[in-house]
Structure formats: C-alpha cells, structure tokens
Amino acid sequence: MLTLYHAPTSVCSQKVRVGLALMGLRYESRMLNLQAGDQFEPDYLKLNPDAVVPTLVDGDLVVVESSLILAYLDREHFGAQLMPSEPAGRVRAEHWLLRCLAIHAAINTLSFSTAMRKKLLAEKTPDEIDALAAKFPDPIMGQKRKDLILNGLASAYVGQALVHLRRLFVDMQAELEEGPWLGGNRVGIADVALVAYVDRLDRLGFGGFWEEEFARVGPWLDTWKALPAYASGIADHVPPGTAETMRSGGAAHWPELARRWKALADETQ
Template sequence: MLKLYHTPTSVCSIKVRLGMAEIGLDYESEILDFSKSEQHGESYLQINPDGVVPTLIDDGFVVVESSLILEYLDAYYNDGKLIPKDRKLATTARHWLLRTLAIHSAINTITFSTGARDQILASKTSEEIAASISKMPDPVAQLKRKELLANGLNSAYVNQAFGQLQRAFKDMETALADRKWVTAAEFGISDIALLSYIDRLDRLGFSGLLGDESSKIVGWLARMKARPSYDIAIAQHIPQAVADKTRQAGEKHWPEVERLWTARLGK
C-alpha cells in the first residue's frame, strides 16, 4: 500500500493527489498539521529532511518532490500514460514539471504576502512566529518567510513572483491556443502539475490576474474542474467553510494585487 504524507490545502499535496486520482490509486493517508509544525517534527524530518509535503512511501521507498512523485507514479503504476510518446512533447512535459519549482515559489510568495500573512500575524505572537520560522530547515526559506511577513505585498519577492507568473501565463496561453491541454492533444502530466497553482490563485480571489489575454487558461481551468479528479483530490479535502475563508482573506488584498500586477504589465 502506498502511503502519502500531505496536507489538505498545500498545492504540492494537491498536485500528487490529482495524479493519484487520475491514475486510480488507493493510498494510506497521513495528514500533517502545519499549525502544530508537525512537518518539522523529528520523526517526519527523518523521512523528508526538507520538512515539506508531500512525501510518498512505496514499500519502504521514500519519494519526495511532487513532480518527481508524479513521474514515479505514472511510470510504475500507469505504464507512463501521462507522458506523451513523442520525444519532443515528452521533453516539453518534463520541462513544465521543472518549471513548477519556480511557479511554486511564486504562488508561495503570493500566498504568504496576503491572506496567510494576515492569519499568521493575527493568531501568533512575534515570539511564536520566530520560533516557528526557526524550525524551517532551509535558512534561505526562513529569510523569505520573515521578509514576506514583515513587508507583505511591498516585498521584493512579490515582483519576482509576478515575473514568473506572467511568463507562465503567456506560455500556457500559447500552448493552449490550438488544443485543449497544455502539452499535447491528450490530457497529461503537465495539466496535473499546473492545476493546483492556477487553482490556488482562483481560491484566493486572484483569478483576475489571468485577464482577458488568458482566456484559454480560463477555459482550461474549467475543464480541469470538471474532471472527477478535481473533486477527489481538492473539493473533498477542503471544506466549503475553509474555501470561503481563504477567498475572503485573499479578496481583501485584491485591489492592491491588481494595482501592482497592472503596473507590472505596463497598463
């Protein structure tokens, strides 16, 4: 039996759950409570020293990094059906998997400079925040989290994140110009890998970032939401009350996000 360490709302957890739902895999679910810093507990750090989710355990074999987990599951439990057979398209799909590292960083920035920042600052003392950040294994990640909590949307990380998203939106829109799915005519691993990030922006109330020039992505997102895997991997794990709270927290920041994004685009 496969075992998955994950959290209900983390974008990388969602990415892997989507893949497992598309392939039709059952797994033992081990949910970590980030509010209690369980991802930084000694027992979890022994299997994932980075202290992040998800982590897949397959008969004692540990697989980390969500895109690698997707490839692993597709290759060994799905006969590689989610990767195109054409070598050029296959390479393009794997390039998207690599690009999600930068896209993930951008979504992390947008999340922790807006709604998540408000929640953390309202619920924790400065001492508690400092203690929580000190448990993060990566000192650079610590610095980023401190900076985002201190400066919010005024952080330099925000402009960097907008640059990554602007490029990703442009390339996705180009890819979807003459087909329904990102890499090929058939649904595949690129669609699974990208969905959780675009969905997070939508759940934060920031879908306006897509704009009129990203109508193809909007249509793609609707198609992704219509797939059974969306309900299995996302909707069933995120109660409506939590979804509503996330959107309300994000929408408070939309006017400033929109202003900064518009300035970035030179409009």
C-alpha cells in the first residue's frame, strides 16, 4: 500500500494527489498540519530531511520531491502512460519536471509575499518569525521565508519569481498550440506537474499573468477543473472559507504585480 504524507493546500501535495487520482491509485493518507509545524517533527524529518511535503512511502522505499514522486508512480504503478514514448517528447516532459523546482519556488514566493503574509504578520511576533526561519533545515530557505514575510513584494525574490513565471507561460503557450494538453492531444505528466502551480496563481487572483498575452493557459486550466482528478486532488482539500480569503488577500497586491509584469514583458520583447 502506498502511503502519502501531504498537506491540504500545499501545491506540491496537490499535484501528487492529482496524479494519484488520474492514475486511479489508492493510498493511505497521512495529513500534516504545516501551520502547527508537523513537518519539523523528528519522525517526519527521518523520512524527509528537508521538512517539506509530500513524501511517498512505497514499502521500504521513501520517495521525496513531488516531480520525482509523479515520475516514480507513473513508471512503477501506471505503465509509464503519462510519459511520452518518443525521445523528443520524453526529454521535453522531463525538462518540465526539472523546471518545477524553480516554478515551485516562484509560487512559494508569490504566496508568502502576498496573501499569506498578512496572516503571518498578524499572528507572529518578530521573535516568532525569527524562530520560524531558524527551523528550516536549509538556512537559505529560512531566510527567504523571513524576507518574504517582512518585505512582501519589495523582496528581491519577487523579481526572480516573475522571471520564471514569464518563461513558464511563454513556453506553455507555445506547447498548447499543438493541442489541448502540453505536447499533444492527451494529458501527460507535464500537465499533472504544472496544474497545481497555475491553479494557485488563479486562486490568488493573479489570472492576469496569462489572460491577455497567453490566452491558451486559461482554457487549459478550465479543462483541468472539469476533471474528477482536479476535484479529488485540489478542490476537495481546500478548507471551507479559505478560498475567498486567499483570493481577496492576493488580489489586493495585483495592481503592483501587474505593473511589474508589464515592465518585464516590455524588457523581454
């Protein structure tokens, strides 16, 4: 039996749950409360020393990193049906999986510099923010979280995030010209790997990143939203009442992000 350690609204947990649902794989759920610090508990750190979710356990094998988990599940439990069979398509899909590290970092940046920042500033003292940063096994990640909480959109990480997101949408738009899914006419591993990230931006009220310039991204996300795998992997795990708070919290920052997004587009054209 597969065992998944995950969190309700963690984007990386969402993308693995979407994959599990799409593959029709059953698993034992171990839900972590990230706000309570479950990810820093000693028993969990033995499984995942980076103190992040998700973590998959398959017998004696522990698999970490959401893109690696998706590739493992597809290969070992789904007959590699989500991975293109031809070399060029496979390389392109594997490159998307690799790029998810930077894309996830960008989504993390925009989440914590906007909607999540207000709540953290209201609930935590400066000493508690310092203590939170110190808990991260990777000290640079701890300093990033602290910087995003204290500085919001003024953080240098925001500019980095926008660069990676622009590359994401430029490349998605190009691939979606070939069909309704990335790289073709059927859903593939790259689609599964990216849906939770684009969905998070949509939930933050940041659909303006793609609505005008990258018109194929919106319909791609809408197609996902109509699938049962989206519901069981993402929508069903959103706590009641939080969707509205996230959207309003993010939308308040959209005018500044829109200004910087346009400036970046002007620079790269």
